[in-house]
Amino acid sequence: MSLIRNPRSFTGLFNWVPQVSVETPFKTQPPGIPRFFTTRRTIDAEVSGEKWTVRPRAVIRKMAQVAMFDYFYHNRGLQFLVAESMSKNAPVFNDNLLKKLDVDADAGEDLVRSITRFLWFHPVNEFEPFLESLGLKPSEFSHLIPCDKMFLNEDAFLLENYHVFWNYGIGREKMGKIFKEAREVFGYETGVLASKIKAYEGLGFSKLFLSKLIVCSPSILIGNTNVELAKVMEMLRSMGFGLDWVTENLSEEASYDWSSMHRCLSFLRDLCVDEDELRELIKERPRLIFENSGEWTLILAGFQTKLGSSRSELSSLFLKLPKIQDLGKCVSNLRHCFLFLKDIKMKADEIGEVFRSHSSWLGVSRLKQTSTFLNTLKGGKKRLCEVIHNNPEEMKKWIKGSRVQPLPGTGVDTKSKAMKIQFLLDLGYKENSEEMERALKSFRGRGSELRERFDFLVSLGLNEKDVKGMVKASPGILTQASDVLERKVNYLVDELGYPLSSLVTFPSCLKYTLQRMKHRFAMFSWLQARGKVDSKPAVSTILVYSDKTFATRFVNRHPDGPKHFEDLKKLLLCE
Numbered sequence: 001m002s003l004i005r006n007p008r009s010f011t012g013l014f015n016w017v018p019q020v021s022v023e024t025p026f027k028t029q030p031p032g033i034p035r036f037f038t039t040r041r042t043i044d045a046e047v048s049g050e051k052w053t054v055r056p057r058a059v060i061r062k063m064a065q066v067a068m069f070d071y072f073y074h075n076r077g078l079q080f081l082v083a084e085s086m087s088k089n090a091p092v093f094n095d096n097l098l099k100k101l102d103v104d105a106d107a108g109e110d111l112v113r114s115i116t117r118f119l120w121f122h123p124v125n126e127f128e129p130f131l132e133s134l135g136l137k138p139s140e141f142s143h144l145i146p147c148d149k150m151f152l153n154e155d156a157f158l159l160e161n162y163h164v165f166w167n168y169g170i171g172r173e174k175m176g177k178i179f180k181e182a183r184e185v186f187g188y189e190t191g192v193l194a195s196k197i198k199a200y201e202g203l204g205f206s207k208l209f210l211s212k213l214i215v216c217s218p219s220i221l222i223g224n225t226n227v228e229l230a231k232v233m234e235m236l237r238s239m240g241f242g243l244d245w246v247t248e249n250l251s252e253e254a255s256y257d258w259s260s261m262h263r264c265l266s267f268l269r270d271l272c273v274d275e276d277e278l279r280e281l282i283k284e285r286p287r288l289i290f291e292n293s294g295e296w297t298l299i300l301a302g303f304q305t306k307l308g309s310s311r312s313e314l315s316s317l318f319l320k321l322p323k324i325q326d327l328g329k330c331v332s333n334l335r336h337c338f339l340f341l342k343d344i345k346m347k348a349d350e351i352g353e354v355f356r357s358h359s360s361w362l363g364v365s366r367l368k369q370t371s372t373f374l375n376t377l378k379g380g381k382k383r384l385c386e387v388i389h390n391n392p393e394e395m396k397k398w399i400k401g402s403r404v405q406p407l408p409g410t411g412v413d414t415k416s417k418a419m420k421i422q423f424l425l426d427l428g429y430k431e432n433s434e435e436m437e438r439a440l441k442s443f444r445g446r447g448s449e450l451r452e453r454f455d456f457l458v459s460l461g462l463n464e465k466d467v468k469g470m471v472k473a474s475p476g477i478l479t480q481a482s483d484v485l486e487r488k489v490n491y492l493v494d495e496l497g498y499p500l501s502s503l504v505t506f507p508s509c510l511k512y513t514l515q516r517m518k519h520r521f522a523m524f525s526w527l528q529a530r531g532k533v534d535s536k537p538a539v540s541t542i543l544v545y546s547d548k549t550f551a552t553r554f555v556n557r558h559p560d561g562p563k564h565f566e567d568l569k570k571l572l573l574c575e
Contacts, residue, residue: 060111064094067115068129075120078152082130082159085172090129092138097124126152134176141176144183161186164193169211174252181255182218196221203230209243217256228258235265239279249286257293264294267301271315281318287327288318296327303334304359308352320360330363337362337395343370344381346388354392365399377405423450427468439475449478456482460489461500470507477510488514496521498539506540515572517543522568523555532557 068087072078078086087094101118130152131141149155165175179186185193200210200220213220220226236246250256268288272278282289288297301314309317321330334355341351355362377384377398387394397405420440421431429436457467457477471478477485488510492498503509509517520542527533533554545553555561 060098061091061094063111064098064115067112067119068094068097070112070116071119072126075116076126076151076153078126079159079163081166082152082162085133086126086129089133089172091132093124093129093132123150125150131176131179133172134179135173136176136180140180144179155187157189158186160190161188161193164197165214168197168214169207170215174215177215177252178218182222185218185221193221196225199225203233205233206243209247212247212250212252215252216250216254217258219255220258226258228262232258232261232265235262235269236282239275239282241282249290251290254290254292256290257295260293260295260298261289264289264297267298268318271301271311271318273315277315281315285318285321285323287323291327296331300327300331300334300363303331303338304355307338307355308349309356309359313356317359322364333366334359334363337367340367340370341388344384346385350385350389354388358392361396365396367395367398368400420450423454427472449481453478453480453482453485456485462504466504470504474507474511477507480510484514485510488517491517492539502539506538509539509543512543519568519572520550523561523565526564526568527554527558527561530558532561 065087068090069083072083072086073080076083097115097118100122101114125145127145127149128138128141131144132138136144146155152159162172162175165178166172170178188196197210197214200213201207203225205213217229220229233246268281269278272281288294291297297318300317304314304317321327338351338355341354346354374380374384417440421436424436424439425431429439454467454471457470458464462470489503491514492502492509493500524533524537524542528535551562551565555565558564
């Protein structure tokens with residue numbers, strides 16, 4: 001199939017270029033004034049009493065389009081429609097071509113001749129402007145360009161099938177999607193593509209519906225008639241939904257999997273009590289079957305089923321979802337909420353209870369990160385679980401974009417705070433002083449735990465006065481459990497042989513992890529054995545430096561030091 005060439009139409013193409021660019025004589029550029037090939041606006045300058053004009057970039061592009069059309073239509077013999085589209089709708093290709101030329105911006109019609117002459121001696125790959133003219137970006141079509149062809153007429157059926165789509169009412173800017181998703185349809189032999197379209201018309205599909213359907217789902221033209229498509233349309237027809245309704249809900253930006261849509265429709269039919277309920281559900285929320293071809297609906301249903309939702313609860317959830325809700329985002333929000341509840345150690349049956357009753361609004365907004373809750377709400381995981389279990393709608397206050405307020409105090413919290421205050425008073429802090437307020441913020445855990453850990457340090461053989469001084473100097477040591485403190489003290493005193501007095505001198509040593517202690521002291525022992533460091537350094541000398549400074553001051557003293565330092569680290573991680 002081909003279009004009749006009409007040479008007279010070529011004259012009209014020069015109307016693309018403003019009259020000033022073709023008919024107005026151009027002054028000779030004054031010597032010493034540079035040419036501005038890419039200037040965006042016309043500039044008039046008085047030089048020695050004479051005016052000169054710099055051509056705008058838009059005009060240059062129009063002239064390039066004229067030259068491109070002249071080349072594709074007259075020299076290459078492409079049909080008028082194709083040549084016009086390739087010259088006007090491939091801006092990236094045109095700009096790249098202009099970059100290769102060394103022509104004067106004010107050369108008038110000579111610019112058109114220069115471009116045409118360049119194309120005569122430097123033939124271009126015609127698939128590039130052709131595919132760009134179909135609405136594809138270079139990044140989208142670069143892998144679609146044939147490796148063994150350069151000219152469009154080398155592909156025997158490409159342009160023939162292009163015109164089949166064009167004559168069927170599918171615009172060239174929509175053909176790019178078809179080419180990208182179903183390249184093989186442009187290679188069908190004469191009559192094959194038209195016969196496949198005709199087969200779908202035989203199913204009762206109108207031309208208007210088919211032209212949109214092909215863009216939305218080019219894969220239906222590959223292989224035999226799509227049976228799943230026919231089943232979906234038949235199910236929708238039986239519920240009273242016509243082609244106009246389907247056309248309205250199809251998106252040309254999407255690509256549809258009709259087998260998935262059929263599974264989704266079948267699932268919803270089994271879910272609903274009767275046909276009227278199903279019809280109402282689909283009418284109010286067509287996204288259930290059209291968004292992602294119904295995949296999000298099936299995923300959401302599977303997610304809720306695993307959490308114990310019944311058929312009636314699922315049906316209620318779908319009816320309660322906002323009509324404009326993005327199902328993909330809804331599933332993502334619910335998954336994020338599920339992970340949050342797992343992260344705070346909520347029991348599985350309690351999680352299921354929350355989702356069975358509150359998924360409709362939990363899917364609308366996204367919760368903040370778990371760390372934000374724990375820091376801002378000023379409550380532990382156990383407290384959060386209690387709050388959510390008693391009133392799940394409290395989570396509405398914790399969505400992104402909202403200001404999260406700390407949880408109200410409980411009787412247990414009040415008692416714990418009173419014990420902390422008394423503990424600090426015993427240490428010598430003045431009541432209601434700024435020093436006490438800072439200390440209260442430094443101590444984590446319950447008041448009873450602080451006293452227990454303090455007593456443990458005294459039980460090691462330290463006197464109470466020394467321990468008070470240690471805690472005031474480094475309050476963070478009491479944020480650790482007694483068994484953790486015991487392991488650190490045993491390592492420093494029993495294994496390494498440091499006296500208890502070293503803890504009084506440098507109490508902050510108990511804040512460092514046991515792994516850091518073992519890593520540093522093992523490295524120091526290795527260096528001592530090789531005579532690179534002095535014996536028995538202070539505990540602070542080993543622990544206070546950053547890894548980088550420690551390496552500079554000690555590790556690098558031996559050529560094999562850095563490697564051994566890393567090997568020790570890996571060994572300790574495996575313990």
